[in-house]
Amino acid sequence: MINIAIIIGSTRPNRVGASVADWVYEQARKRDSGKYELIDLIDYELPLLDEPHPPSMGKYTKDHTKRWSEKIKFFDGFIFVSPEYNHSTSGALKNALDFLYSEWNNKAAGIVAYGGVGGIRAVEQLRLITAELQMATIRNQMAFTLREDFEDYSKFNPREHHKKVATQFLDQLEAWTRTMRSMRGEGSS
Numbered sequence: 001m002i003n004i005a006i007i008i009g010s011t012r013p014n015r016v017g018a019s020v021a022d023w024v025y026e027q028a029r030k031r032d033s034g035k036y037e038l039i040d041l042i043d044y045e046l047p048l049l050d051e052p053h054p055p056s057m058g059k060y061t062k063d064h065t066k067r068w069s070e071k072i073k074f075f076d077g078f079i080f081v082s083p084e085y086n087h088s089t090s091g092a093l094k095n096a097l098d099f100l101y102s103e104w105n106n107k108a109a110g111i112v113a114y115g116g117v118g119g120i121r122a123v124e125q126l127r128l129i130t131a132e133l134q135m136a137t138i139r140n141q142m143a144f145t146l147r148e149d150f151e152d153y154s155k156f157n158p159r160e161h162h163k164k165v166a167t168q169f170l171d172q173l174e175a176w177t178r179t180m181r182s183m184r185g186e187g188s189s
């Protein structure tokens with residue numbers, strides 16, 4: 001069974017990101033083709049990157065980094081649920097990505113974003129960042145717009161067609177996740 005983490009990319013009080021991630025998790029957990037888990041960055045209390053060595057060396061010195069590493073290395077694939085802040089992803093998610101290296105390598109990822117125009121500029125930035133981490137991001141993406149998928153720009157209420165988009169997104173992510181796992185030599189079931 002493949003294991004896929006759904007990472008909530010906003011840590012802001014009043015964030016809408018947790019309700020978006022909950023909805024994605026609801027779509028994903030109905031499937032028997034993969035195991036999904038929600039990860040809230042708040043629970044990992046990562047400060048701004050404070051490791052003395054580049055993460056690619058894997059010489060972690062801080063307990064919070066070791067804990068984050070242990071968690072992330074378990075997963076075969078990822079869904080990043082990202083807000084759009086100033087045409088990019090959140091600083092919190094970028095920082096959490098920066099903390100590690102090999103734990104992300106040769107794994108598949110899908111991006112779910114939201115914002116004024118569906119968070120699409122955050123998606124594009126995340127594609128560049130994750131490429132450097134040697135991740136394979138799927139083409140399918142999910143884009144929720146603040147005006148049409150949220151009541152009063154705050155209460156998440158996605159339009160109906162997003163369920164079909166979610167199915168296609170998860171189908172592709174699971175296929176790529178399996179392929180990357182077999183490439184890593186960890187079996188392809």
Ligand SMILES: Cc1cc2nc3c(=O)[nH]c(=O)nc-3n(C[C@H](O)[C@H](O)[C@H](O)COP(=O)(O)O)c2cc1C
Nearest residue numbers: 010012015016017083084085086087114115116117
């Ligand atoms: C610091 C900051 C910058 C933002 N920049 C953008 C932006 O560039 N484009 C956009 O569409 N929305 C932008 N927004 C609006 C956010 O997409 C919106 O507030 C969203 O709810 C943020 O996600 P969160 O509530 O999960 O943190 C910005 C919001 C914040 C807090």
